[in-house]
Amino acid sequence: MLNGRGAANSETLDAESRWPLCLLRKGLTLDKLVAYAAVPGEEWHVVGSAGLSVRDSSDPASPPGRRRLHFGTIVRVAHKAEGATAVQISSPEQGFVSIQEEGGTGIGLVPGGATVAARWRYKVVCRLGALVREGPSLASSAVEELPYLSIIEVSERLINEQGIARLRTASGWISEALNPLSGQRGAIVELIPLIAPLRFVVVQGDGVVVTRGVELASTFIRRLEAGALVDVCSRKFSEFPAEHCVPRLKLCDGSGWALEPEARAELSKIKGSALRDADDNCVVCLVQARMATLVHGAVGHIACCTECARILKARGDVCPVCREPIDLVIQHFWA
Incomplete structure (x- = not known):
C-alpha cells in the first residue's frame, strides 16, 4: 500500500476545507467559479x-502582462469577490489572473493546492457534454448532463457489458469516450495531469510490486520495500480487470508502475515474442496492436486490439479468424 501527498506543497486537507470541494465532486464549471467568493x-x-x-x-480587456503562470503553478489569493472573473493574487506574482483560459472558454484557474490537484479529475472535452447515468449500463436512467469543459472528480473506472469504459462520479456514471457501437469515436472526458510529482511512502509490510506497464500482468520489474519513498509523476487506470480497473x-524514475493495494497479487505473465511488424496490427481497425485474445471454448485467437475485441463481443459478433462465438475477451502481454 502506498500513502502519499503532494511533494511540492505542505498544505493540509483541513486548510482546503475552506473552499467547497463539493463543486469538484458535482462538476466544476466556469459559472460556479465566478459565483464563488474566495477567502484571502x-x-x-x-x-x-x-x-x-x-x-x-x-x-479582462486590459493588455496581458509579460509575466506568465505555467500549467500547475500554485498561487495564493489576495482577493476574489463573488461574481468576479479574475482573482487577485499575492504570490508567486502580484496582480490579477483570469479564471478563464486565454483564447478559449474553458477553466484556467481553480481552487486548491497540490492535494486537491492530486485527485482524479477529468475535464469534459466533448462539445456535447457528458451525460451522467445512474449506473454503469447505458440503459440506466439519465441523471444530469455535465457541460463542455467542466471538471469532475472520478472515484472508479470499469468496462461495462457493452465494452464501454465508464467512470463513477458523485452523482452517477459517465462514459470516457463516445460509444463506438453507434459509429462515433472520440473522447468525452480526459484525465487532467498531475501539476507536480507526488511523494508516497510504502506502508504495506511485504512491499509493493512495480511492473513495466500499466496493466497488472505486464512484466515484473522490482518490489518496493516497506518504508521506501517514491515520487509519482503520472497515473492511469488499467484496462483489466474490466469489472474494476485499477488505479x-x-x-x-521511469522504472515502471506501482500497484495499488487492491491489485497487489502478482499475476502470471503470458510469454511471447516482443517483436512486432505491420502484420501484428488488429485485423479490424488495422491500426492498433493485437493486444487481446478472443476466447472460444478452450482456445483463443490473438487477432484484435482491446477496443475492437470488446466491440465484437458486445455486438455478439463471431471471431474474425474461425467464426466461432466469442465467450470472453482477455488482454495479453509479451514478456
Whole structure:
C-alpha cells in the first residue's frame, strides 16, 4: 500500500476545507467559479494547458502582462469577490489572473493546492457534454448532463457489458469516450495531469510490486520495500480487470508502475515474442496492436486490439479468424 501527498506543497486537507470541494465532486464549471467568493490566503492552481497571464488590472480587456503562470503553478489569493472573473493574487506574482483560459472558454484557474490537484479529475472535452447515468449500463436512467469543459472528480473506472469504459462520479456514471457501437469515436472526458510529482511512502509490510506497464500482468520489474519513498509523476487506470480497473501510479524514475493495494497479487505473465511488424496490427481497425485474445471454448485467437475485441463481443459478433462465438475477451502481454 502506498500513502502519499503532494511533494511540492505542505498544505493540509483541513486548510482546503475552506473552499467547497463539493463543486469538484458535482462538476466544476466556469459559472460556479465566478459565483464563488474566495477567502484571502487560499491556494489556487493553473489548469489551463497554455498557462495564464498576470495582468495589472482585473479588467479582462486590459493588455496581458509579460509575466506568465505555467500549467500547475500554485498561487495564493489576495482577493476574489463573488461574481468576479479574475482573482487577485499575492504570490508567486502580484496582480490579477483570469479564471478563464486565454483564447478559449474553458477553466484556467481553480481552487486548491497540490492535494486537491492530486485527485482524479477529468475535464469534459466533448462539445456535447457528458451525460451522467445512474449506473454503469447505458440503459440506466439519465441523471444530469455535465457541460463542455467542466471538471469532475472520478472515484472508479470499469468496462461495462457493452465494452464501454465508464467512470463513477458523485452523482452517477459517465462514459470516457463516445460509444463506438453507434459509429462515433472520440473522447468525452480526459484525465487532467498531475501539476507536480507526488511523494508516497510504502506502508504495506511485504512491499509493493512495480511492473513495466500499466496493466497488472505486464512484466515484473522490482518490489518496493516497506518504508521506501517514491515520487509519482503520472497515473492511469488499467484496462483489466474490466469489472474494476485499477488505479496505477507511474514512478518518476521511469522504472515502471506501482500497484495499488487492491491489485497487489502478482499475476502470471503470458510469454511471447516482443517483436512486432505491420502484420501484428488488429485485423479490424488495422491500426492498433493485437493486444487481446478472443476466447472460444478452450482456445483463443490473438487477432484484435482491446477496443475492437470488446466491440465484437458486445455486438455478439463471431471471431474474425474461425467464426466461432466469442465467450470472453482477455488482454495479453509479451514478456
